[in-house]
Amino acid sequence: MGWWAATLERAGGPALGAALLLVALSLGLYLHFTRHFAYWRRRGVPFVPPAPFVGNVAPLFLLRRSIGGFARDLYRALPEAPAVGFWIFDKPALLIKKPELVKKILVKDFGDFGDRYTDSDVHADPLGQRNLFVIKGELWKYLRINVSPLFTSGKMKKMFHLVVKCDEQMVEYINKAYEKEKNVTLDLKEVTAKCTTDVISSCVFGINSNSLADPKAEFREFGKKTFEYTFSRGLEVIVFFFAPFLVKYFKLSFFQKDAATFLRKVFWDTIKAREESKTKRNDLIDLLIELKNKGQIDHEVNDDDKDTDGITADQKISKQFDFSGDDLVAQAAIFFVAGFETSASTMSFALYELALQPDLQTRLRNEIRDEMKKSDGKITYEMVFGMKYLDMVVSETLRKYPTLPFLDRVALRDYHDDDTGISIEKGTPIFISLLGLHTDPKYHPNPDRFDPERFSDEGKRKHVPFTYLPFGEGPHNCIGMRFGLMSAKTGIVHILAKYEVQPSERTPIPLVLNKRGVVTTTIGGVPLKFNKLND
Numbered sequence: 400m401g402w403w404a405a406t407l408e409r410a411g412g413p414a415l416g417a418a419l420l421l422v423a424l425s426l427g428l429y430l431h432f433t434r435h436f437a438y439w440r441r442r443g444v445p446f447v448p449p450a451p452f453v454g455n456v457a458p459l460f461l462l463r464r465s466i467g468g469f470a471r472d473l474y475r476a477l478p479e480a481p482a483v484g485f486w487i488f489d490k491p492a493l494l495i496k497k498p499e500l501v502k503k504i505l506v507k508d509f510g511d512f513g514d515r516y517t518d519s520d521v522h523a524d525p526l527g528q529r530n531l532f533v534i535k536g537e538l539w540k541y542l543r544i545n546v547s548p549l550f551t552s553g554k555m556k557k558m559f560h561l562v563v564k565c566d567e568q569m570v571e572y573i574n575k576a577y578e579k580e581k582n583v584t585l586d587l588k589e590v591t592a593k594c595t596t597d598v599i600s601s602c603v604f605g606i607n608s609n610s611l612a613d614p615k616a617e618f619r620e621f622g623k624k625t626f627e628y629t630f631s632r633g634l635e636v637i638v639f640f641f642a643p644f645l646v647k648y649f650k651l652s653f654f655q656k657d658a659a660t661f662l663r664k665v666f667w668d669t670i671k672a673r674e675e676s677k678t679k680r681n682d683l684i685d686l687l688i689e690l691k692n693k694g695q696i697d698h699e700v701n702d703d704d705k706d707t708d709g710i711t712a713d714q715k716i717s718k719q720f721d722f723s724g725d726d727l728v729a730q731a732a733i734f735f736v737a738g739f740e741t742s743a744s745t746m747s748f749a750l751y752e753l754a755l756q757p758d759l760q761t762r763l764r765n766e767i768r769d770e771m772k773k774s775d776g777k778i779t780y781e782m783v784f785g786m787k788y789l790d791m792v793v794s795e796t797l798r799k800y801p802t803l804p805f806l807d808r809v810a811l812r813d814y815h816d817d818d819t820g821i822s823i824e825k826g827t828p829i830f831i832s833l834l835g836l837h838t839d840p841k842y843h844p845n846p847d848r849f850d851p852e853r854f855s856d857e858g859k860r861k862h863v864p865f866t867y868l869p870f871g872e873g874p875h876n877c878i879g880m881r882f883g884l885m886s887a888k889t890g891i892v893h894i895l896a897k898y899e900v901q902p903s904e905r906t907p908i909p910l911v912l913n914k915r916g917v918v919t920t921t922i923g924g925v926p927l928k929f930n931k932l933n934d
């Protein structure tokens with residue numbers, strides 16, 4: 400290159416030499432960063448044409464699209480394709496659309512796609528990497544088998560009274576606001592997030608985080624920060640999910656430093672106090688202490704506790720995972736972040752839709768009141784999980800607003816699907832758009848309409864399998880599903896038993912979804928008017 404530049408310089412002067420050098424460099428870079436752009440064409444996979452240097456991910460990295468919106472755009476780009484090829488910068492990646500292939504990847508051929516693509520750096524970010532959501536391979540299997548007993552229906556029932564206590568405080572919070580101003584408008588998303596933060600900190604960390612009573616409660620502050628997508632935080636989370644190979648170069652961490660320090664301190668203080676006092680509270684801390692001391696949890700298995708079906712772990716792995724130190728805190732930390740925002744969003748989206756359709760709200764309230772009459776006004780676990788219309792409303796909410804709107808996996812070995820003819824190379828990042836599937840009119844006609852009847856017995860019979868996956872599927876599915884449903888449903892029951900919710904002049908119709916971030920959130924919260932009912 401030096402000889403060539405010198406020759407040019409002699410021929411045309413320094414300016415021409417520099418210009419030609421620049422052209423050559425640019426051409427070199429262009430050829431380098433586009434060298435994989437024939438990849439999906441060669442494999443016969445339909446694809447969205449990439450742009451040089453950025454592939455297809457410019458809208459994501461410029462924060463013009465949330466991850467859910469980006470994956471849905473890809474889903475809709477090629478209506479008839481079974482899968483859509485795209486590029487993360489210059490790396491080929493695949494979005495799976497065909498429900499039968501989704502099933503193979505998540506369930507049938509789990510062994511070939513058993514890890515998430517998402518990753519972090521175990522040294523810089525131990526809480527972010529060693530938790531159940533992110534950890535890989537045999538370590539994940541060992542961890543999943545050992546923490547699954549924390550979420551059995553028996554354990555949920557024992558924690559139910561803690562959830563009810565927080566919900567009663569939430570109603571008290573609304574009462575106070577209502578006393579100051581009749582038909583008050585409150586941001587329901589903030590109210591429910593305070594409530595579910597208290598639920599999670601009570602059930603997971605064993606403490607009262609006081610978010611409803613104290614506007615500066617630390618748990619709420621850290622929780623809020625985790626889901627607040629400033630420009631830099633917005634970019635950071637995209638890197639975890641789409642370019643995890645960059646994490647260690649930029650020393651990124653899923654849990655910001657101050658949040659990690661806070662969570663560690665709260666966790667160990669609670670463990671110490673609980674061990675010293677030798678008390679039990681039937682919460683996750685009791686169970687994590689059992690894991691710490693025995694390496695496993697003794698538990699009863701019920702028919703509906705099938706979380707670990709189909710996975711077995713190499714027990715030798717226990718030497719690498721001994722449920723101590725950060726490995727233990729990491730589980731509590733992921734339960735905290737995965738737990739409060741998801742349940743709060745579900746609650747607030749459901750109540751928003753019911754505010755817009757008062758007939759549906761009245762039908763649900765009638766069901767709640769009928770059930771409460773049967774139990775002397777008491778709200779019980781069995782009642783909450785037995786209410787059919789409540790289940791239909793929550794299911795439809797999670798269809799229209801899947802809180803985690805996409806799933807990710809990575810191919811662990813070369814894979815060929817005979818039905819579609821698609822070959823997937825080891826290492827290929829795989830994405831599934833829940834928002835795309837849930838709003839595809841082929842599977843869910845008139846998808847913008849909120850209609851709980853889709854989940855009546857008759858409606859469910861029409862469902863195409865693997866087109867409705869709000870909690871994911873297969874061995875990697877949401878471990879906290881029962882907890883999340885318990886928390887969201889119990890909260891809705893408490894609010895609707897006492898209040899009617901209505902749109903106010905501040906309520907956006909339709910809601911404006913946030914263009915940044917991992918989970919489905921709105922811009923400006925979910926403001927609704929509260930109207931107190933006579934008992």
Ligand code: HEM
Nearest residue numbers: 532734737738741803869870871872875876877879882883
């Ligand atoms: C309405 C509430 C919730 C929704 C909609 C939800 C949704 C999801 C989804 C879609 C996944 C990915 C599943 C997959 O990849 O197949 C997931 C994973 C997970 N969720 Fe939830 N979630 C909720 C509540 C919770 C709660 C309350 C907790 C904990 C207390 C929790 C903990 C987790 C964990 C640890 C994983 C990773 C599981 C694994 O990979 O083994 N989630 N969740």
